[in-house]
Amino acid sequence: xxxxxxxxxxxxxxxxxxxxxxxxxxxxxxxxxxxxxxxxxxxxxxxxxxxxxxxxxxxxxxxxxxxxxxxxxxxxxxxxxxxxxxxxxxxxxxxxxxxxxxxxxxxxxxxxxxxxxxxxxxxxxxxxxxxxxxxxxxxxxxxxxxxxxxxxxxxxxxxxxxxxxxxxxxxxxxxxxxxxxxxxxxxxxxxxxxxxxxxxxxxxxxxxxxxxxxxxxxxxxxxxxxxxxxxxxxxxxxxxxxxxxxxxx
Amino acid sequence: xxxxxxxxxxxxxxxxxxxxxxxxxxxxxxxxxxxxxxxxxxxxxxxxxxxxxxxxxxxxxxxxxxxxxxxxxxxxxxxxxxxxxxxxxxxxxxxxxxxxxxxxxxxxxxxxxxxxxxxxxxxxxxxxxxxxxxxxxxxxxxxxxxxxxxxxxxxxxxxxxxxxxxxxxxxxxxxxxxxxxxxxxxxxxxxxxxxxxxxxxxxxxxxxxxxxxxxxxxxxxxxxxxxxxxxxxxxxxxxxxxxxxxxxx
Numbered sequence: 387x388x389x390x391x392x393x394x395x396x397x398x399x400x401x402x403x404x405x406x407x408x409x410x411x412x413x414x415x416x417x418x419x420x421x422x423x424x425x426x427x428x429x430x431x432x433x434x435x436x437x438x439x440x441x442x443x444x445x446x447x448x449x450x451x452x453x454x455x456x457x458x459x460x461x462x463x464x465x466x467x468x469x470x471x472x473x474x475x476x477x478x479x480x481x482x483x484x485x486x487x488x489x490x491x492x493x494x495x496x497x498x499x500x501x502x503x504x505x506x507x508x509x510x511x512x513x514x515x516x517x518x519x520x521x522x523x524x525x526x527x528x529x530x531x532x533x534x535x536x537x538x539x540x541x542x543x544x545x546x547x548x549x550x551x552x553x554x555x556x557x558x559x560x561x562x563x564x565x566x567x568x569x570x571x572x573x574x575x576x577x578x579x580x581x582x583x584x585x586x587x588x589x590x591x592x593x594x595x596x597x598x599x600x601x602x603x604x605x606x607x608x609x610x611x612x613x614x615x616x617x618x619x620x621x622x623x624x625x626x627x628x629x630x631x632x633x634x635x
Numbered sequence: 636x637x638x639x640x641x642x643x644x645x646x647x648x649x650x651x652x653x654x655x656x657x658x659x660x661x662x663x664x665x666x667x668x669x670x671x672x673x674x675x676x677x678x679x680x681x682x683x684x685x686x687x688x689x690x691x692x693x694x695x696x697x698x699x700x701x702x703x704x705x706x707x708x709x710x711x712x713x714x715x716x717x718x719x720x721x722x723x724x725x726x727x728x729x730x731x732x733x734x735x736x737x738x739x740x741x742x743x744x745x746x747x748x749x750x751x752x753x754x755x756x757x758x759x760x761x762x763x764x765x766x767x768x769x770x771x772x773x774x775x776x777x778x779x780x781x782x783x784x785x786x787x788x789x790x791x792x793x794x795x796x797x798x799x800x801x802x803x804x805x806x807x808x809x810x811x812x813x814x815x816x817x818x819x820x821x822x823x824x825x826x827x828x829x830x831x832x833x834x835x836x837x838x839x840x841x842x843x844x845x846x847x848x849x850x851x852x853x854x855x856x857x858x859x860x861x862x863x864x865x866x867x868x869x870x871x872x873x874x875x876x877x878x879x880x881x882x883x884x
Contacts, residue, residue, distance in 0.1 A: 388844040389638040476882040483882060491795035500829070541829070545794045545883040546740035547802070547874050549812045549832030551839070563798045566849075580749070580790070582842065583798030590800070591840035593831065594859055595637040600815075610843055625796050633725040633732060634794040634883045 388609040390425075390595035391416075392602035398503065401436035406525030409604055418526065421611035422534035425592035427603035428555055429498070431518045431538055432509050439466050439497075441506040453477055463497065463508060470495035470510055475635060486511060489626040490555060491635075492542045511540065515556025516621030523558045523618065535559035535614040538622075539589040545634065552593040554585035554625060558618040562625055584613045585622055637858040639674075639844035640665075641851035647752065650685035655774030658853055667775065670860035671783035674841035676852035677804055678747070680767045680787055681758045688715050688746075690755040702726055712746065712757060719744035719759055724884060735760060738875040739804060740884075741791045760789065764805025765870030772807045772867065784808035784863040787871075788838040794883065801842040803834035803874060807867040811874055833862045834871055 393412040399405065409424065418424075432438070446454065446461035450468055454461035457480050464482070468474070471484035475491065484495040488511070496511035512518045519536040527533040538556035543549075554562060562585035592605035629635060642661040648654065658673065667673075681687070695703065695710035699717055703710035706729050713731070717723070720733035724740065733744040737760070745760035761767045768785040776782040787805035792798075803811060811834035841854035878884060 387638060387640045388840065389636060390840070391636045478882060479880070481882065541831070544832075544876075546876050546881060547832060547835065548876050549830045549835070549874060551800075551832050551835050553796070581798045582790070583793075583796060583800050584843070586796065586798070586800050587839040587843050590836040591637065591639070591843060594833070594836050594840060594862075598861060612847060613843075625798060627793075627795050627797050631728070632795060633727060633730065 388591065388607065390591050390605050390607045392595045392597060393604040393606060394602065396430065396602070396604055399430045399433040401433065401438070403434045404525070405430060405434045406522055406529055409522075409526065410529050412604065413606075416606065418530045418532040418534060419608075420532045420534055421608065421614055422532070423537060423560065423588055423607040423610050423614060424522075424526070424534045425537045425539060425588060425605045425607060426522070427552075428496075428511060428515060428538050428540050429502075429509055430603045431512050431515070431522075431556075433502075435512055435518065437510040437512055438502065439508050439510065440504075441466070441508060453482070457482060463494075463499070466508060466510070467495045467497045470497055488515070488555070489623070490542075492540070496540055496555075511555060512538065516558065516623055517556075519556040519558035519621065520618050533559060533616075535610075537585055537588050537592070539592065541593075551586075552589040554589045554622045557585045557622045559615055560585055560588075560619055561613050561615055562620065562622055564613065583625060584610075585625060588613075637840065637856065639840050639854050639856045641844045641846060642853040642855060643851065645679065645851070645853055648679045648682040650682065650687070652683045653774070654679060654683045655771055655778055658771075658775065659778050661853065662855075665855065667779045667781040667783060667855075668857075669781045669783055670857065670863055671781070672786060672809065672837055672856040672859050672863065673771075673775070673783045674786045674788060674837060674854045674856060675771070676801075677745075677760060677764060677787050677789045678751075678758055679852045680761050680764070680771075680805075682751075684761055684767065686759040686761055687751065688757050688759065689753075690715070690757060702731070706731060712743075712748070715757060715759070716744045716746045719746055737764070737804070738872075739791075741789070745789055745804075760804060761787065765807065765872055766805075768805040768807035768870065769867050782808060782865075784859075786834055786837050786841070788841065790842075800835075801838040803838045803871045806834045806871045808864055809834055809837075809868055810862050810864055811869065811871055813862065832874060833859075834874060837862075
Protein backbone atom coordinates (compact mmCIF):
# COMPACT_ATOMS: atom_id res chain seq x y z
CA UNK A 387 0.00 0.00 0.00
CA UNK A 388 1.40 3.32 -1.14
CA UNK A 389 0.10 6.42 0.59
CA UNK A 390 0.76 10.11 0.07
CA UNK A 391 -0.21 12.79 2.55
CA UNK A 392 0.30 16.53 2.10
CA UNK A 393 1.61 18.50 5.09
CA UNK A 394 -0.29 21.54 6.27
CA UNK A 395 1.02 24.67 7.82
CA UNK A 396 4.25 25.38 5.97
CA UNK A 397 4.59 29.19 6.11
CA UNK A 398 5.62 31.38 3.15
CA UNK A 399 9.32 30.60 2.72
CA UNK A 400 11.92 33.39 2.47
CA UNK A 401 15.61 33.35 1.42
CA UNK A 402 17.77 31.86 4.14
CA UNK A 403 14.94 30.02 5.89
CA UNK A 404 15.75 26.66 7.45
CA UNK A 405 13.51 24.50 5.28
CA UNK A 406 14.29 21.36 7.27
CA UNK A 407 13.08 22.98 10.50
CA UNK A 408 9.95 24.30 8.80
CA UNK A 409 9.13 20.81 7.50
CA UNK A 410 9.71 19.22 10.91
CA UNK A 411 7.36 21.79 12.50
CA UNK A 412 4.67 20.99 9.93
CA UNK A 413 4.90 17.24 10.62
CA UNK A 414 3.02 17.76 13.92
CA UNK A 415 2.11 14.29 15.17
CA UNK A 416 3.66 12.36 12.28
CA UNK A 417 6.93 10.69 13.22
CA UNK A 418 9.36 10.98 10.32
CA UNK A 419 10.95 7.67 9.32
CA UNK A 420 13.92 6.78 7.16
CA UNK A 421 11.55 4.70 5.01
CA UNK A 422 9.50 7.78 4.08
CA UNK A 423 9.90 9.82 0.92
CA UNK A 424 9.55 13.58 1.39
CA UNK A 425 8.44 15.12 -1.91
CA UNK A 426 8.87 18.87 -2.08
CA UNK A 427 7.88 21.34 -4.78
CA UNK A 428 11.02 23.15 -5.93
CA UNK A 429 9.39 26.52 -5.40
CA UNK A 430 9.97 26.44 -1.65
CA UNK A 431 13.51 25.13 -2.15
CA UNK A 432 14.24 27.91 -4.66
CA UNK A 433 12.78 30.52 -2.30
CA UNK A 434 14.85 29.28 0.66
CA UNK A 435 17.94 29.37 -1.58
CA UNK A 436 17.17 32.91 -2.77
CA UNK A 437 16.77 31.82 -6.41
CA UNK A 438 14.52 34.80 -7.16
CA UNK A 439 15.04 37.50 -9.78
CA UNK A 440 13.47 40.93 -9.78
CA UNK A 441 12.55 41.73 -13.38
CA UNK A 442 12.90 45.46 -12.65
CA UNK A 443 16.66 44.93 -12.37
CA UNK A 444 17.03 43.00 -15.65
CA UNK A 445 18.33 44.61 -18.86
CA UNK A 446 17.32 42.40 -21.76
CA UNK A 447 19.90 41.64 -24.45
CA UNK A 448 19.17 42.16 -28.14
CA UNK A 449 18.58 38.43 -28.54
CA UNK A 450 16.12 38.38 -25.63
CA UNK A 451 14.29 41.42 -27.00
CA UNK A 452 13.98 39.87 -30.45
CA UNK A 453 12.81 36.50 -29.10
CA UNK A 454 10.35 38.20 -26.74
CA UNK A 455 8.81 40.20 -29.58
CA UNK A 456 8.43 37.05 -31.67
CA UNK A 457 6.84 35.07 -28.81
CA UNK A 458 4.76 37.82 -27.20
CA UNK A 459 6.67 37.57 -23.92
CA UNK A 460 8.25 40.09 -21.52
CA UNK A 461 11.84 40.69 -22.80
CA UNK A 462 13.16 40.80 -19.22
CA UNK A 463 11.61 37.39 -18.53
CA UNK A 464 13.14 36.02 -21.74
CA UNK A 465 16.53 37.40 -20.64
CA UNK A 466 16.26 35.48 -17.35
CA UNK A 467 15.17 32.33 -19.23
CA UNK A 468 18.17 32.59 -21.58
CA UNK A 469 20.53 33.06 -18.63
CA UNK A 470 19.22 29.77 -17.18
CA UNK A 471 19.57 27.88 -20.48
CA UNK A 472 22.45 26.18 -22.23
CA UNK A 473 20.39 25.79 -25.40
CA UNK A 474 17.04 26.82 -26.84
CA UNK A 475 15.44 23.84 -28.61
CA UNK A 476 12.23 25.49 -29.85
CA UNK A 477 10.92 29.05 -29.88
CA UNK A 478 7.50 29.05 -31.51
CA UNK A 479 3.80 29.63 -30.80
CA UNK A 480 4.57 31.56 -27.62
CA UNK A 481 6.56 28.64 -26.22
CA UNK A 482 10.25 28.55 -25.37
CA UNK A 483 11.58 25.00 -24.87
CA UNK A 484 15.06 25.11 -23.33
CA UNK A 485 17.81 22.88 -22.07
CA UNK A 486 18.70 24.18 -18.61
CA UNK A 487 22.27 24.33 -17.33
CA UNK A 488 21.44 21.15 -15.38
CA UNK A 489 20.38 19.43 -18.62
CA UNK A 490 16.60 19.40 -18.10
CA UNK A 491 14.49 19.99 -21.20
CA UNK A 492 11.49 22.10 -20.20
CA UNK A 493 9.46 25.20 -21.00
CA UNK A 494 11.03 28.54 -20.04
CA UNK A 495 14.03 26.80 -18.43
CA UNK A 496 11.84 26.34 -15.35
CA UNK A 497 11.60 30.11 -14.75
CA UNK A 498 8.17 30.82 -13.26
CA UNK A 499 6.25 33.86 -12.13
CA UNK A 500 3.38 32.18 -10.32
CA UNK A 501 3.41 31.55 -6.58
CA UNK A 502 6.03 34.26 -5.98
CA UNK A 503 5.04 37.23 -3.84
CA UNK A 504 5.81 40.57 -5.48
CA UNK A 505 4.60 41.79 -8.84
CA UNK A 506 7.73 41.50 -10.98
CA UNK A 507 9.59 38.68 -9.33
CA UNK A 508 10.26 35.30 -10.89
CA UNK A 509 11.56 32.07 -9.46
CA UNK A 510 14.42 30.00 -10.91
CA UNK A 511 15.10 26.30 -10.45
CA UNK A 512 17.59 25.52 -7.67
CA UNK A 513 21.18 25.81 -8.88
CA UNK A 514 21.82 22.12 -8.11
CA UNK A 515 18.58 20.38 -7.10
CA UNK A 516 20.37 17.11 -6.21
CA UNK A 517 22.58 19.07 -3.81
CA UNK A 518 19.46 20.75 -2.39
CA UNK A 519 17.93 17.30 -1.81
CA UNK A 520 21.07 15.98 -0.13
CA UNK A 521 21.30 19.05 2.14
CA UNK A 522 17.68 18.79 3.17
CA UNK A 523 18.09 15.08 3.89
CA UNK A 524 21.12 15.81 6.05
CA UNK A 525 19.25 18.56 7.91
CA UNK A 526 16.25 16.29 8.57
CA UNK A 527 18.65 13.66 9.89
CA UNK A 528 20.16 16.21 12.30
CA UNK A 529 16.74 17.37 13.49
CA UNK A 530 14.89 14.06 13.76
CA UNK A 531 17.40 11.18 13.55
CA UNK A 532 15.55 9.90 10.49
CA UNK A 533 16.93 10.25 6.96
CA UNK A 534 13.99 9.91 4.56
CA UNK A 535 14.45 10.00 0.81
CA UNK A 536 13.97 13.48 -0.68
CA UNK A 537 12.49 14.29 -4.09
CA UNK A 538 12.49 17.90 -5.37
CA UNK A 539 9.88 18.39 -8.08
CA UNK A 540 8.74 20.68 -10.87
CA UNK A 541 5.81 20.42 -13.29
CA UNK A 542 7.01 19.65 -16.81
CA UNK A 543 5.05 19.51 -20.05
CA UNK A 544 5.56 16.58 -22.38
CA UNK A 545 6.35 16.68 -26.10
CA UNK A 546 3.29 14.74 -27.30
CA UNK A 547 0.81 14.86 -24.45
CA UNK A 548 -1.39 17.65 -23.15
CA UNK A 549 -1.02 18.76 -19.56
CA UNK A 550 1.88 18.72 -17.16
CA UNK A 551 3.11 16.06 -14.77
CA UNK A 552 5.30 16.61 -11.76
CA UNK A 553 8.77 15.11 -12.24
CA UNK A 554 11.90 14.82 -10.11
CA UNK A 555 14.52 17.50 -10.68
CA UNK A 556 16.53 16.50 -7.62
CA UNK A 557 16.64 13.55 -5.24
CA UNK A 558 18.66 11.95 -2.47
CA UNK A 559 18.36 8.64 -0.64
CA UNK A 560 16.46 7.18 -3.53
CA UNK A 561 17.04 4.81 -6.40
CA UNK A 562 15.71 7.14 -9.15
CA UNK A 563 15.57 4.37 -11.76
CA UNK A 564 14.45 0.79 -11.09
CA UNK A 565 16.26 -1.24 -13.71
CA UNK A 566 14.53 -4.47 -14.73
CA UNK A 567 16.70 -5.22 -17.74
CA UNK A 568 17.94 -8.81 -17.65
CA UNK A 569 15.37 -9.83 -15.05
CA UNK A 570 12.53 -12.11 -16.16
CA UNK A 571 8.80 -11.51 -16.48
CA UNK A 572 6.11 -13.76 -14.92
CA UNK A 573 6.54 -16.18 -17.86
CA UNK A 574 10.31 -16.43 -17.49
CA UNK A 575 11.09 -14.25 -20.52
CA UNK A 576 13.98 -11.85 -20.13
CA UNK A 577 12.73 -8.26 -20.05
CA UNK A 578 14.51 -6.20 -22.66
CA UNK A 579 14.01 -2.55 -21.99
CA UNK A 580 12.15 -1.89 -18.78
CA UNK A 581 13.63 0.79 -16.59
CA UNK A 582 11.09 2.47 -14.33
CA UNK A 583 11.53 6.15 -13.58
CA UNK A 584 10.63 5.73 -9.91
CA UNK A 585 11.59 9.28 -8.88
CA UNK A 586 9.27 10.76 -11.50
CA UNK A 587 6.43 8.43 -10.51
CA UNK A 588 6.84 9.49 -6.87
CA UNK A 589 6.70 13.15 -7.94
CA UNK A 590 3.48 12.46 -9.87
CA UNK A 591 1.88 10.54 -7.01
CA UNK A 592 2.66 13.36 -4.57
CA UNK A 593 1.10 15.96 -6.83
CA UNK A 594 -2.27 14.20 -6.59
CA UNK A 595 -2.19 14.43 -2.78
CA UNK A 596 -1.89 18.22 -2.65
CA UNK A 597 -4.82 20.42 -1.66
CA UNK A 598 -7.15 21.52 -4.41
CA UNK A 599 -5.53 24.98 -4.48
CA UNK A 600 -2.04 23.38 -4.54
CA UNK A 601 -0.87 25.40 -1.54
CA UNK A 602 0.84 22.36 0.02
CA UNK A 603 4.41 22.07 -1.27
CA UNK A 604 5.44 19.13 0.93
CA UNK A 605 4.02 15.62 0.61
CA UNK A 606 5.01 12.61 2.69
CA UNK A 607 4.93 9.22 0.94
CA UNK A 608 4.99 5.90 2.75
CA UNK A 609 5.01 2.42 1.28
CA UNK A 610 7.81 3.16 -1.18
CA UNK A 611 10.61 1.89 1.07
CA UNK A 612 11.90 -0.57 -1.51
CA UNK A 613 13.19 2.40 -3.53
CA UNK A 614 14.73 4.22 -0.54
CA UNK A 615 18.46 3.79 0.05
CA UNK A 616 20.84 4.57 2.90
CA UNK A 617 23.30 6.31 0.59
CA UNK A 618 22.25 9.49 -1.22
CA UNK A 619 22.61 7.77 -4.62
CA UNK A 620 23.06 9.25 -8.11
CA UNK A 621 20.34 11.90 -7.84
CA UNK A 622 17.89 13.04 -10.50
CA UNK A 623 20.87 13.62 -12.78
CA UNK A 624 20.54 9.90 -13.60
CA UNK A 625 17.18 10.71 -15.24
CA UNK A 626 18.75 12.93 -17.89
CA UNK A 627 18.95 11.24 -21.27
CA UNK A 628 22.43 11.87 -22.67
CA UNK A 629 22.44 14.05 -25.79
CA UNK A 630 23.98 11.19 -27.83
CA UNK A 631 20.85 9.07 -27.15
CA UNK A 632 18.42 11.93 -27.84
CA UNK A 633 16.34 11.42 -30.99
CA UNK A 634 14.28 14.59 -30.62
CA UNK A 635 16.66 17.47 -29.82
CA UNK B 636 -4.58 11.28 1.75
CA UNK B 637 -4.10 9.40 -1.50
CA UNK B 638 -3.63 5.66 -1.28
CA UNK B 639 -2.94 3.00 -3.87
CA UNK B 640 -3.30 -0.71 -3.24
CA UNK B 641 -2.56 -3.48 -5.72
CA UNK B 642 -5.05 -6.35 -5.97
CA UNK B 643 -3.81 -9.91 -5.61
CA UNK B 644 -5.10 -13.03 -7.22
CA UNK B 645 -6.01 -11.95 -10.75
CA UNK B 646 -5.50 -15.12 -12.83
CA UNK B 647 -3.77 -15.22 -16.24
CA UNK B 648 -6.31 -13.53 -18.55
CA UNK B 649 -7.39 -15.16 -21.84
CA UNK B 650 -9.32 -13.78 -24.84
CA UNK B 651 -13.01 -13.46 -24.06
CA UNK B 652 -12.56 -13.44 -20.27
CA UNK B 653 -14.92 -11.26 -18.24
CA UNK B 654 -12.35 -8.84 -16.85
CA UNK B 655 -14.91 -7.07 -14.67
CA UNK B 656 -15.86 -10.32 -12.94
CA UNK B 657 -12.18 -11.24 -12.44
CA UNK B 658 -11.51 -7.86 -10.83
CA UNK B 659 -14.55 -8.14 -8.56
CA UNK B 660 -13.36 -11.60 -7.43
CA UNK B 661 -9.90 -10.23 -6.64
CA UNK B 662 -11.34 -7.40 -4.50
CA UNK B 663 -12.10 -9.92 -1.72
CA UNK B 664 -13.04 -7.87 1.34
CA UNK B 665 -12.65 -4.45 -0.29
CA UNK B 666 -15.97 -2.82 -1.13
CA UNK B 667 -15.71 -1.06 -4.45
CA UNK B 668 -16.90 2.55 -4.36
CA UNK B 669 -17.78 5.04 -7.07
CA UNK B 670 -15.13 7.36 -5.60
CA UNK B 671 -12.36 4.81 -6.32
CA UNK B 672 -10.08 4.81 -9.34
CA UNK B 673 -9.33 1.36 -10.77
CA UNK B 674 -6.01 1.51 -12.61
CA UNK B 675 -5.37 -1.43 -14.90
CA UNK B 676 -2.32 -2.32 -16.98
CA UNK B 677 -3.40 -2.55 -20.60
CA UNK B 678 -1.86 -6.00 -20.95
CA UNK B 679 -4.78 -7.71 -19.24
CA UNK B 680 -7.26 -5.58 -21.22
CA UNK B 681 -5.49 -6.47 -24.48
CA UNK B 682 -5.45 -10.16 -23.55
CA UNK B 683 -9.16 -10.17 -22.68
CA UNK B 684 -9.87 -8.44 -26.00
CA UNK B 685 -7.75 -10.94 -27.94
CA UNK B 686 -5.28 -8.27 -29.11
CA UNK B 687 -2.52 -10.86 -29.54
CA UNK B 688 -0.55 -11.66 -32.70
CA UNK B 689 1.32 -14.86 -33.40
CA UNK B 690 4.56 -13.90 -35.17
CA UNK B 691 4.65 -17.31 -36.91
CA UNK B 692 1.65 -16.18 -38.98
CA UNK B 693 3.14 -12.81 -40.02
CA UNK B 694 4.72 -12.25 -43.46
CA UNK B 695 6.87 -9.13 -43.26
CA UNK B 696 6.64 -6.57 -46.06
CA UNK B 697 9.72 -5.27 -47.85
CA UNK B 698 9.60 -2.08 -45.78
CA UNK B 699 9.40 -4.06 -42.51
CA UNK B 700 12.28 -6.30 -43.60
CA UNK B 701 14.49 -3.33 -44.48
CA UNK B 702 13.67 -1.46 -41.26
CA UNK B 703 14.23 -4.61 -39.20
CA UNK B 704 17.67 -5.18 -40.75
CA UNK B 705 18.63 -1.58 -40.02
CA UNK B 706 17.44 -1.73 -36.40
CA UNK B 707 18.44 -5.30 -35.54
CA UNK B 708 14.84 -6.35 -34.90
CA UNK B 709 12.68 -9.32 -35.92
CA UNK B 710 11.11 -8.39 -39.31
CA UNK B 711 7.81 -10.02 -38.29
CA UNK B 712 7.71 -7.86 -35.15
CA UNK B 713 8.43 -4.75 -37.22
CA UNK B 714 5.59 -5.71 -39.57
CA UNK B 715 3.18 -5.86 -36.62
CA UNK B 716 4.51 -2.51 -35.31
CA UNK B 717 4.00 -0.87 -38.72
CA UNK B 718 0.45 -2.25 -38.92
CA UNK B 719 -0.30 -0.54 -35.57
CA UNK B 720 1.24 2.80 -36.66
CA UNK B 721 -0.04 5.73 -38.65
CA UNK B 722 3.47 7.23 -38.82
CA UNK B 723 7.06 6.37 -37.88
CA UNK B 724 8.73 9.39 -36.26
CA UNK B 725 12.19 7.95 -35.67
CA UNK B 726 13.93 4.72 -36.61
CA UNK B 727 17.45 4.80 -35.24
CA UNK B 728 19.74 3.13 -32.69
CA UNK B 729 17.50 0.08 -32.44
CA UNK B 730 14.51 2.23 -31.52
CA UNK B 731 11.28 2.69 -33.45
CA UNK B 732 9.22 5.69 -32.26
CA UNK B 733 5.75 5.56 -33.78
CA UNK B 734 2.45 7.38 -33.80
CA UNK B 735 -0.20 4.72 -33.17
CA UNK B 736 -3.57 4.74 -34.91
CA UNK B 737 -4.97 6.21 -31.67
CA UNK B 738 -2.43 9.07 -31.87
CA UNK B 739 -0.09 7.97 -29.05
CA UNK B 740 3.61 8.61 -29.63
CA UNK B 741 5.55 5.69 -28.16
CA UNK B 742 8.20 3.07 -28.84
CA UNK B 743 7.18 0.14 -31.06
CA UNK B 744 3.58 1.44 -31.29
CA UNK B 745 3.00 -0.23 -27.93
CA UNK B 746 3.60 -3.73 -29.34
CA UNK B 747 5.21 -5.83 -26.62
CA UNK B 748 6.50 -9.36 -26.29
CA UNK B 749 6.99 -9.51 -22.53
CA UNK B 750 4.33 -10.88 -20.20
CA UNK B 751 2.64 -12.86 -22.98
CA UNK B 752 2.58 -16.65 -22.66
CA UNK B 753 3.87 -18.44 -25.77
CA UNK B 754 7.21 -17.99 -27.44
CA UNK B 755 6.34 -15.98 -30.54
CA UNK B 756 3.30 -14.06 -29.43
CA UNK B 757 3.12 -10.31 -29.00
CA UNK B 758 0.53 -8.07 -27.44
CA UNK B 759 -0.99 -4.98 -29.08
CA UNK B 760 -2.58 -1.98 -27.39
CA UNK B 761 -6.40 -2.21 -27.14
CA UNK B 762 -8.09 -1.05 -30.34
CA UNK B 763 -9.87 1.78 -28.47
CA UNK B 764 -8.62 1.99 -24.87
CA UNK B 765 -11.20 4.66 -23.92
CA UNK B 766 -13.96 2.30 -25.07
CA UNK B 767 -12.30 -0.52 -23.08
CA UNK B 768 -12.35 1.73 -19.98
CA UNK B 769 -16.01 2.66 -20.49
CA UNK B 770 -17.00 -1.00 -20.98
CA UNK B 771 -15.16 -2.10 -17.86
CA UNK B 772 -16.76 0.71 -15.86
CA UNK B 773 -20.20 -0.35 -17.06
CA UNK B 774 -19.48 -4.00 -16.21
CA UNK B 775 -18.30 -3.09 -12.70
CA UNK B 776 -21.45 -1.03 -12.23
CA UNK B 777 -23.59 -4.06 -13.22
CA UNK B 778 -21.69 -6.37 -10.89
CA UNK B 779 -21.29 -4.15 -7.82
CA UNK B 780 -23.56 -1.12 -8.15
CA UNK B 781 -20.47 1.11 -7.93
CA UNK B 782 -19.03 2.91 -10.96
CA UNK B 783 -15.41 3.78 -10.14
CA UNK B 784 -13.21 5.71 -12.54
CA UNK B 785 -11.12 3.46 -14.80
CA UNK B 786 -7.62 4.20 -16.08
CA UNK B 787 -5.98 1.85 -18.61
CA UNK B 788 -2.20 2.24 -18.61
CA UNK B 789 0.97 1.51 -20.52
CA UNK B 790 4.62 2.32 -19.76
CA UNK B 791 5.95 5.01 -22.09
CA UNK B 792 9.47 6.35 -22.48
CA UNK B 793 10.02 10.09 -22.60
CA UNK B 794 11.95 12.08 -25.21
CA UNK B 795 14.51 13.63 -22.83
CA UNK B 796 14.41 11.54 -19.69
CA UNK B 797 15.71 8.07 -18.95
CA UNK B 798 13.30 5.40 -17.80
CA UNK B 799 9.63 4.85 -18.40
CA UNK B 800 6.57 6.11 -16.57
CA UNK B 801 3.13 4.60 -16.66
CA UNK B 802 0.65 6.86 -18.46
CA UNK B 803 -3.06 6.69 -19.23
CA UNK B 804 -3.96 5.33 -22.66
CA UNK B 805 -7.66 5.05 -21.82
CA UNK B 806 -9.97 6.31 -19.10
CA UNK B 807 -13.61 6.68 -18.12
CA UNK B 808 -15.35 8.44 -15.24
CA UNK B 809 -12.38 10.71 -14.80
CA UNK B 810 -11.41 14.26 -15.54
CA UNK B 811 -8.10 13.43 -17.35
CA UNK B 812 -6.87 17.04 -17.25
CA UNK B 813 -7.30 19.43 -14.32
CA UNK B 814 -7.30 22.85 -15.92
CA UNK B 815 -6.09 25.67 -13.66
CA UNK B 816 -5.80 28.31 -16.37
CA UNK B 817 -7.52 31.51 -15.29
CA UNK B 818 -7.64 30.46 -11.64
CA UNK B 819 -5.39 32.26 -9.17
CA UNK B 820 -2.37 31.12 -7.18
CA UNK B 821 -2.00 31.59 -3.40
CA UNK B 822 -0.88 35.19 -4.05
CA UNK B 823 -3.87 36.05 -6.20
CA UNK B 824 -1.94 35.96 -9.48
CA UNK B 825 -3.73 34.42 -12.43
CA UNK B 826 -2.10 31.13 -13.41
CA UNK B 827 -1.18 31.15 -17.05
CA UNK B 828 -0.48 27.67 -18.25
CA UNK B 829 -1.14 25.07 -15.59
CA UNK B 830 -3.07 22.05 -16.76
CA UNK B 831 -2.40 18.95 -14.70
CA UNK B 832 -2.40 15.59 -16.47
CA UNK B 833 -4.30 13.88 -13.66
CA UNK B 834 -4.90 10.62 -15.55
CA UNK B 835 -1.16 10.21 -16.19
CA UNK B 836 -0.30 11.01 -12.56
CA UNK B 837 -2.80 8.36 -11.40
CA UNK B 838 -1.18 5.84 -13.75
CA UNK B 839 2.25 6.69 -12.31
CA UNK B 840 1.07 6.48 -8.69
CA UNK B 841 -0.50 3.07 -9.32
CA UNK B 842 2.70 1.70 -10.85
CA UNK B 843 4.54 2.30 -7.55
CA UNK B 844 2.00 0.21 -5.66
CA UNK B 845 2.54 -2.95 -7.71
CA UNK B 846 4.47 -5.93 -6.33
CA UNK B 847 8.19 -5.95 -6.85
CA UNK B 848 7.84 -8.44 -9.73
CA UNK B 849 5.03 -6.33 -11.27
CA UNK B 850 2.65 -9.29 -11.44
CA UNK B 851 -0.28 -7.17 -10.18
CA UNK B 852 -2.02 -5.48 -13.12
CA UNK B 853 -4.88 -3.93 -11.11
CA UNK B 854 -4.42 -1.15 -8.55
CA UNK B 855 -7.17 0.52 -6.55
CA UNK B 856 -6.69 4.20 -5.71
CA UNK B 857 -8.68 6.06 -3.10
CA UNK B 858 -8.47 9.72 -2.12
CA UNK B 859 -8.67 10.98 -5.72
CA UNK B 860 -12.43 11.49 -5.70
CA UNK B 861 -12.19 15.13 -6.73
CA UNK B 862 -11.10 13.98 -10.19
CA UNK B 863 -13.79 11.28 -10.52
CA UNK B 864 -16.94 12.15 -12.46
CA UNK B 865 -20.36 10.58 -12.88
CA UNK B 866 -20.20 10.82 -16.67
CA UNK B 867 -17.54 8.88 -18.57
CA UNK B 868 -15.91 12.11 -19.79
CA UNK B 869 -13.58 12.76 -22.74
CA UNK B 870 -11.24 9.82 -22.13
CA UNK B 871 -7.47 9.68 -22.54
CA UNK B 872 -7.94 11.02 -26.06
CA UNK B 873 -7.97 14.46 -24.39
CA UNK B 874 -4.32 13.90 -23.46
CA UNK B 875 -3.19 13.73 -27.09
CA UNK B 876 -1.43 16.90 -28.19
CA UNK B 877 -2.84 17.87 -31.59
CA UNK B 878 -0.30 17.64 -34.41
CA UNK B 879 -0.66 21.38 -35.10
CA UNK B 880 0.65 22.12 -31.55
CA UNK B 881 3.47 19.56 -31.77
CA UNK B 882 6.94 21.14 -31.85
CA UNK B 883 8.85 17.85 -31.90
CA UNK B 884 7.26 15.58 -34.48
